[in-house]
Amino acid sequence: MQIQRKNRNKRPLRTQHISIFGRMFVFFLFFLFLLSPPRFSLSLTQDGLFLLEARSSISDPQNSLSSWNPAASTPCQWRGVTCNNHSAAVIAIDLSYSFLSGPFPAALCRLPSLSSLNLSYNLINSTLSAVSLCRSLLHLDLSQNALVGPIDSLAALTSLLHLDLSQNALVGPIDSLAALTSLRYLDLSGNNLSGEIPETLAALPHLETLNLVSNLLTGTIPASLGNLTSLKRLQLAYNLFKPGPMPSELGKLGNLETLFLALCNLQGPIPDTFSNLVNLTSLDLSQNSITGNIPQWFTRLTRVTQIELYQNSLSGELPRGMSKMTSLKLFDASRNELTGTIPTELCELPLQSLNLFENKLEGFLPGAIARSPNLSELKLFSNRLIGTLPSDLGSNSPLNHIDVSYNRFYGEIPANICRRGQLEQLILIYNSFSGEIPESLGKCKSLMRVRLRNNNLSGSVPEGVWSLPRLHLLELLENHFSGHISKAISGSSSLSNLLLSNNRFSGSIPGEIGLLDNLVEFAASNNNLSGQIPGSMVKLKQLVNLDLSSNNLSGDLNFGGIGYLSKVTDLNLSHNRLDGNVPSELGSFPVLNYLDLSWNNFSGEIPLQLQNLRLSELNLSYNQLSGDIPPLYANAKYKTSFIGNPGLCSHLPGLCNSYSRNKNWRHTWILWSIFVLAGVVFIIGVAWFYLRYRKVKKLKKRLCTSSWKSFHKLQFSGLEVAKLLNEANVIGKGASGKVYKVVLSNGEVVAVKKMSVGAPKKVDENGGSRKDEFDAEVEALGRIRHKNIVRLWCCCNSGNDKLLVFEYMPNGSLGDLLQGSKKSLLDWPKRCKIAVDAAEGLSYLHHDCVPPIVHRDVKSNNILVDEDFAAKVADFGVAKMVTKAGQGTESMSVIAGSYGYIAPEYAYTLRVTEKCDIYSFGVVILELVTGRPPIDTEYGENGLVKWVSSALEHEGVDHVVDPTLDYRFREEISKVLSVGLQCTSSNPITRPTMRKVVKMLREVTAVPKRTSVNDGNE
Known part of the structure; x- marks a missing residue:
């Protein structure tokens, strides 16, 4: 009994020790938990843990995945996550437009039930090797990311139905796709894939969409694609295919709804086998070299909604019977060589857009076009059409854009052309329209561009037209308009281009024009405008071009606030009756390039401040100016800029009348003596020059036989430039020659590129005849006038040496x-x-x-x-x-x-x-x-x-x-x-x-x- 009691007493003591130790261990674990809380909730499903692991491997700068809370029991409420309603397993993920970046989150491939993954429009930037682990996927969208490398490692995705890798940076050939036998949708557009389209793509029996647009694919379009009988959308546009015909085998694709073959280097006629494509809704064969007629069988495509054939070499007439194409909404056959007339039946279709510009169509415009209930875009410019526009054009259709320029139309502008109130662009330039602008256009608040240039229109411009609130461009050049520029123009707050030249407008320029904050160009030359130029025009902060020449404007230039006009590059006020002084404030125009104040009544001296300008053209001729010419302009280059000002004095011969007829004969005798003496000195100088500088004479002889060509007014000679070329002035060297800095005798500095005979050649597009760099620069720069293109002053081709003389840029190259x-x-x-x-x-x-x-x-x-x-x-x-x-x-x-x-x-x-x-x-x-x-x-x-x-x-x-x-x-x-x-x-x-x-x-x-x-x- 004692022994038993003793043993019983020992057991509670051991249990007590164990209990204390266990409590200490639990406390220690709890302490560790407080110091380092667990990363994931112990109650979160395994799918949720995989998603959190994927989140940790990518960058989320916009915190788009903030809802991915580790404390949740399932991820089914997280942004972009879709779960099975019964098992809570993740079946789909859509994180498009989430600003995510980094490598592909491979942890997503561990989700056992994931069938759809959309990571489009992010910055995922790895290769596709990690994607191959997602073997349960049926839908994969990685478009608009930064995926790089070749297409490989996708063969394992044998169950994949939808694959979108568009708009990335994938390179190399298209391969490893033959094993994706279940694939129905394939989009690889917008990459840098190269090589030929593999024949293995024809082994994808269920494929319905094939999109390879905008790659670097070569070869030809394989005829084997005709075996993809399930195909509904075939899009191969914008690739580098070899010139060749369209494969007739594509006519076997009876289920095809979209055929997009723009800019594929296609040649020859449209195959007749395409007549079998009766299910087509969209056909785009634009920007190729297709020839022949538009086939008659086109009229059998009764389901087609848009046909785009522009920019080819199609000829002949439009096919008859197009009235059968009852679904056609867009027809664009512009920039071809079509002839004949526009069929009336074409205009009876439910067209929304009809584009036939730049062909050779002629005849009358069918009146039926006005009855088309859906027509919003009508472009027929650059043809040979004649007659009047249908009077009810615009009455029954929501017209948005009309352009019938460069034809032979006449008559009046239809009064109801904006009846539906949706017209934004009315372009009728270079025709023979007559009559007045209809009053109804003044109520067309949707108008943004009105171009009526070069017609026979007359009368006053309706008050409402001046004040259209959305109008950006009002072009009335070269007509017979009269009346005044309305004060209501202040209501046209969006106006940027007001072009009124070559008409009969009269009256004064309203001061309200200074309220047009967006006005960039105001051209009203060759009219009958009178009065003063309103001072409010100095408020036009965006104004670049002002042309009021050839009017009856008077008074002085009130440019007290000229600092506002900081963007004006072209100012032409010639042929008026302006007087007073030339404003010194003109010298503060920072980008003024063209200044013409000729044929006025300006008086006083030319302000020295004009020397601050960098003008390519200056004309102050035929005024009443006096005094001295500013030193910068007192040279032969600007001689014609000051003629017709008797009060101007200068040393330039012929500019001022230095000597009158009643001068003393003694002065004349002195002049003749000086002339004879100068002749003797000249003869001696020539002889000395010949003996002392034989080498320079040789250079002169060579250059005199060369071809000097100037592109601007010059105040130096080509010979002077050539004489000053020496190695000490070299400031640059290149494959084509050397560049010299040359300081001329008048203080001007120019840069001279000296190109040798062996300079690199410019190869033409055919690899045949060649142009050297000299010819290329002269061809390009000789006709260019722009403040951000370096100026080519002149050039010389002497056979052995070719010289290009440019303006000097002190700070060199960027x-x-x-x-x-x-x-x-x-x-x-x-x-x-x-x-x-x-x-x-x-x-x-x-x-x-x-x-x-x-x-x-x-x-x-x-x-x-x-x-x-x-x-x-x-x-x-x-x-x-x-x-x-x-x-x-x-x-x-x-x-x-x-x-x-x-x-x-x-x-x-x-x-x-x-x-x-x-x-x-x-x-x-x-x-x-x-x-x-x-x-x-x-x-x-x-x-x-x-x-x-x-x-x-x-x-x-x-x-x-x-x-x-x-x-x-x-x-x-x-x-x-x-x-x-x-x-x-x-x-x-x-x-x-x-x-x-x-x-x-x-x-x-x-x-x-x-x-x-x-x-x-x-």
């Missing part, structure tokens, strides 16, 4: 500034100014030159900077004029440009396109932001573009931006950096135009705006 000792001078505002200036120069080349000019060697070393840090585009030695009508690109036989600036598609295709210049300019923007060169050993085999992309991904913006720039401009710098990244997009289709680039740069900088007006129809 490349030298960024990488040289003067980099500290380039603060951020100066860099912004340089970016905008260079962009405006390129925009002028691309959009305002006819034909457009592609520079092909845009780089920082070809952007020159003057003493005020204004930038100008230079070096047009490999520039190319896009001369093929209707073609946006031309192929070259060799690559032109500089390493680090060449667009990726140019290296593959050799196609000349404005997009190549835009890519190169994007590199220049990245140079301005980073301060780094385009090529550096730090980048390895990559260039600046890929280095910036990589640095942004891993380090952020601060690591990219030049550390010498002021941090206060960080937001502005980031926006300009974004513009540079858009310009350097690997997909040329997504790059903005230079006109858009200029607009974006202006929006983020305070650089003064210069607007150019496109006079085209569009």
